[in-house]
Amino acid sequence: MPELPEVETIARGVNARVRGDRIVHAWFAAHNRLFKTPAAMQVKGLEGRVLLAVHRTGKHIVCELSKTPKGNLNGAADLQPDAQWIVHLGMTGRLLVTTPDAAVAAHTHARVQLESGKELRFVDPRRFGKLDFRDLGSGDAFNAAGSEPLLIAQDEFAALFRGRKLAIKAALLNQSLLSGVGNIYADESLFHAGIRPRREAGRLSRAELERLRAALKTVLEHAIQLGGSSVSDYVDAEGMRGFFQLEHCVYLRTGQPCRRCNTPIRRVIIAGRGTHFCPKCQR
DNA sequence: CATTTCACCTGGTGGC
DNA sequence: TGCCACCAGGTGAAAT
Numbered sequence: 001m002p003e004l005p006e007v008e009t010i011a012r013g014v015n016a017r018v019r020g021d022r023i024v025h026a027w028f029a030a031h032n033r034l035f036k037t038p039a040a041m042q043v044k045g046l047e048g049r050v051l052l053a054v055h056r057t058g059k060h061i062v063c064e065l066s067k068t069p070k071g072n073l074n075g076a077a078d079l080q081p082d083a084q085w086i087v088h089l090g091m092t093g094r095l096l097v098t099t100p101d102a103a104v105a106a107h108t109h110a111r112v113q114l115e116s117g118k119e120l121r122f123v124d125p126r127r128f129g130k131l132d133f134r135d136l137g138s139g140d141a142f143n144a145a146g147s148e149p150l151l152i153a154q155d156e157f158a159a160l161f162r163g164r165k166l167a168i169k170a171a172l173l174n175q176s177l178l179s180g181v182g183n184i185y186a187d188e189s190l191f192h193a194g195i196r197p198r199r200e201a202g203r204l205s206r207a208e209l210e211r212l213r214a215a216l217k218t219v220l221e222h223a224i225q226l227g228g229s230s231v232s233d234y235v236d237a238e239g240m241r242g243f244f245q246l247e248h249c250v251y252l253r254t255g256q257p258c259r260r261c262n263t264p265i266r267r268v269i270i271a272g273r274g275t276h277f278c279p280k281c282q283r
Numbered sequence: 284c285a286t287t288t289c290a291c292c293t294g295g296t297g298g299c
Numbered sequence: 300t301g302c303c304a305c306c307a308g309g310t311g312a313a314a315t
Contacts, residue, residue, distance in 0.1 A: 003308055033291075059309080091309055092293075107293080126292045128309055166286060175310080182308050231308065232295080252307090272288065274306075 002089045004149065004180030005223035005244065006234050008056045010095050013237030014063075014120065015054035017097040022050045022115040023065075028131075029109040034124075036086075036132035045083055045133045046112060052081050058144035058179025061087040061095060083135050086142050090128025096121045097237050125233075146179035149216050157213045161201040168204060168212075169197035170271035181216065184229055184251045187276045189216040191250045196282045197275045198268070222247065250276040 002010065026046040028039040035042065049065040056062070064081035087095055098119050104111075110122035110131060122131065134142060147156065160177045161168070171177060172186040181189075190197050192215035195208055204212070228234060228242035231252065235241055249259050254267040258278040268275050 006308065088309085090292095091307070124292095125294070126307090126309095128292070130310090164285080170286080173309090184308055229308070234308065271286090273309095 002093065002228070002234060003059060003182035003185050004056070004220055005185070006228035006236075006242065007059050007061060007089065007180070008224050009228045009236045009242065010089075011054050011056040011061045014061070014095060014097055017237065018051045018114060018118065018120060019053055020050065021118065023047055023112055024115050025113040027111045027113075031109055031127055034109055034127060034129060034131055036130055037134075042085070042131060042133040045135060046085060049083060050079075051114075052079055056180075057142065058146065058148070058175060059088060059182070060142065060144065061089070062142055063087070082137060083133065084142055086130075086132040086134065087122060088130040088132075090124060090126060090130065092126045092233055093122065093124040093129035094233075094235060095237060096123065096235075096239060144179040145176040146174070147177070149178045149180055149213075150220060152178070152213070154210060154213055158206070158209045161204060161209070164201040166201055167198045167270050168195060168201045169273075169275055171201040172216075173271055173273065180220075183273050183275075184231070184248070185216070185219055185223065187251045188249060189219045191215075191278060191282060192219060194282055197270055197277050250278060252276065 023046045026043045028042060049067050052064040052066050054061060054063045063085040065083040065085060066079045067082050068079065089095065098121055100113065100117055100119050105123045107125040108121055108123045112120040161171055164171055169186055169190060172181050189212065193208065193211040195204065195212060223229060223244040226243040226247065227236060229244040230241035231245055250265050253265045253276060255264050258265060258281060261278065261280050263278055263280040265276055266279055
C-alpha cells in the first residue's frame with residue numbers, strides 16, 4: 001500500500017506522538033519472514049531505549065533510538081542515535097500509536113509498549129512488511145538505495161534514465177533509482193507529465209524529463225498535504241484515512257472518463273503491475 | 284550487467 | 300451460499 005506520501009504521513013504522526021518516549025517492552029509474533037533482524041535481537045535492542053525521532057526514508061520508517069538518558073525532551077534533541085528500528089510496511093502494513101487497552105487487530109505482529117503507556121503496533125495482513133534493527137555501534141545506519149524524488153535535481157534525475165531500455169513506468173518503480181515511488185504515484189505523475197507509461201525510459205526528451213520530475217514532485221507533495229491515498233486499507237498512525245484518492249486521475253479508474261478529455265482510461269500490465277493511463281493525454 | 288517474471292500472503296469483489 | 304478467478308499502495312530471488 002504505502003508509498004512515499006503515506007509513509008511520510010505515518011512517520012510524522014508517529015514522531016509527534018512518541019518522540020522522547022522510552023520503550024519498556026517489545027513483543028513480536030513468530031513470522032520469521034517479517035524480520036530482517038531476528039525478533040529476539042530486536043526485543044533486546046528496543047527495550048530500554050528512547051525514541052529520539054521517527055522519520056521517513058524512501059518507503060521506510062526509521063526510528064532513531066538511544067540507550068542513554070531519562071526523560072528530558074530538550075536533551076533528547078541533542079543526542080546522537082545509537083540504534084535504529086526500521087519498519088517497511090509492504091503492501092498492507094500499518095504502524096499505529098494506540099492506548100494499551102485498544103483492541104488488538106487481527107494480524108498484529110509487533111507491539112512496542114512505551115513508558116507513557118502508549119503502544120506502537122505493527123499490523124500487516126499480507127505480511128509483506130519487514131522489520132529491521134540496526135545497532136549503530138557495530139553496523140551502518142540505514143540508507144535508501146535510490147534518490148529522494150522530492151530532493152533530486154533535474155540533471156541527476158535525467159541521468160537516472162539515460163541509456164535505459166525499460167519502460168519509464170518500470171523505471172519509476174525501481175527503488176534503486178528513486179526511492180519512494182510506487183504504483184499509484186508512478187501512474188499519476190506520468191499522467192500529469194503527459195507521458196505514456198510504456199515509453200522507453202532512455203528515449204524521453206529533455207522537456208519530458210523536466211515535466212516528469214515536476215509532476216512527480218507536485219503529485220507527491222499534494223498527496224502528503226492530503227494525508228496520502230486510502231484506496232482500501234491505508235490509515236495513518238492514528239487510524240485516519242487519507243484523501244488523495246479523491247484526486248486520482250488514472251489510478252484504478254479503468255474505463256472511466258479522463259478528467260481532462262473524457263477519453264476512457266485504459267489499463268495494461270507493465271512490470272507485472274496494473275498500469276493506468278489516458279490514451280489521448282499521454283503520448 | 285539489465286530486465287522480466289514469479290513467489291511471497293490475505294482479503295475483497297464480481298461472475299456463474 | 301459456494302466456488303473460482305482475478306485484483307490489490309511491494310520487493311527480492313530466480314530466470315532470461
